[in-house]
Amino acid sequence: MSERVVVLGAGYAGLAAAKLAARWTGAQVTLVNERDRFVQRVRLHQLAAGQSERRLPLRDLLAGTGVELVVGRAEAIDLGAREVRVGDRALPYDRLVYALGSGVDPGSTPGVAEHAHSVVDAESAERLHRALSGGGSGAPTGRRSVVVVGGGLTGVETAAELAEAGHSVALLSAGALGAGLSPKAVRHLHRAFARLGVRVREGCRVESVDERGVRVDGVREAADAVVWTAGFRVPPLARESGLAVDASGRLLVDGAMRSTSHPEVIGVGDAAAMRRADGQEMRMACATAGPNAQRAIRALAEELAGAEPTPTRFRYAGQCVSLGRRDAVLQFVHPDDTPRDLVLTGRAAALAKEAIIAYTVAFQRRPTLPSGA
Known part of the structure; x- marks a missing residue:
């Protein structure tokens, strides 16, 4: 009987891992x-701004691979029986790939769960667009006031996209805008926001969210909509199942991406605490998800063939931040992800970002393509 591999999650890491496992191991x-469907998470800020989304059904992406698709939510993992509970089905496995990704943390601040929007999944982005366009509520369409909370890359891209769509946008950040980018890149972010009319407040703390806006450092900031991008959390399934996790609930893995407590479980993507060979924790990004899916399944194939798995090797190349449809920042970085002085901006960077995103879809269709792995 062939090895049974169950993969949880069909994001940038999970879909590639499933297809590679079928191809490289011959497993069921x-x-x-x-x-x-496969969701292009890196385009969700565009969906929120009213742009169309290219539908990518998973059955089409899996055609001819032999991978069985089960649409449903993984509710429990029985590590002893090696089974995953999905609705009324129990899926047995010999190897489990844990790739459930991450989501927004609605419990971080009072009122977020009840009143804030997010761009963490397609449904959330679509709800935000409906809210900003009237949403069938009888409210007029047109320019709306929006507060985006969070100065990370998701917050920056969302603020720029909504401003370019004609909304009045304020971006609130607990830290400095563009942390992790070079001074040249940060200057370009500020210039782009000035051009788009985005008001930026750095070093501020949002205390609460309600239906009329936010309270920040004791002062009300009114808004028609609040978009929360400040911090992400992973699903609690790994912790609840008894797998070894870090303080944030991410699966702890070794150099071959195997669980440190249950080596038959492999962790890839945002839900795993992946580290480079030097011990540096990898950031949550599709740029790490694809390459590490390749590495993890290559290591699995080596192990099943009786060889010692190749340790993880990873080198960062860059970060790309869209600033609407005609501007972007492409920050080149050192292998440890620290910024280099080399930065591409403007229309050329926007075209580069589009090419990178197009490649991520091509990679999901053919995950044997080069990924830096």
Whole structure:
């Protein structure tokens, strides 16, 4: 009987891992995902601004691979029986790939869960667009006031996209805008926001969110909509199942991406605490998800063939931040992700960002393509 591999999550890491496991190991592979389509998470800020989304059904992306798709939510993992509970089904496995990704943390600040929007998934981005366009509520369409909370890359891209769509946007950040980018890149962010009319407040703390806006450092900031991008959390399934996790609930893995407590479980993507060979923790990004899916399944194939798995090697190349449809920042970085002096901006960077995103879809279609792995 062939090895049974169950993959949880069909994001940038999970979909590639499932297809590679079927191709490189000859295993019987089952992919479990809550939705029947692949979501381009890096385009969700565009969906929130009213741009169309290219539908990518998982069954089309899996055609001819032999991977079985189960649409549903993984509710429990029985590590002793080696089974995953999905609705009324129990899926047995010999190897489990844990790739459930991450989501927004609605419990971080009072009122976020009840009143804030996010761009963490397609449904959330679509709800935000409906709210800003009237949403069938009888409210007039047109320019709306929006507060985006969070000065990370998701917050920056969302603020720029909504401002370019004609909304009045304020970006609130607990830290400095563009942390991790070079001074040249940060200057370009500020110039772009000045051009788009985005008001930026750095070093501020949002105390609460309600239906009329936010309270920040004791002062009300009114808004028609609040978009929360400040901090992400991973699903609690790994912790609840008894797998070894870090303080944030991410699966602890070794150099071959195997769980440190249950080596038959492999962790990739945002839900795993992946580290470089030098011990540096890898950031949550699709730029790490694809390459590490390749590495993890290559290591699995080596192990199943009786060889010692190749340790993880990873070198960062850059970060790309869109600033609407005609501007972007492409920050080149050192292998440890620290910024270099080399920065590409403007229309050329926007075209580069589009090419990178297009490649991520091409990679999901053919995950054997070069990824830096």
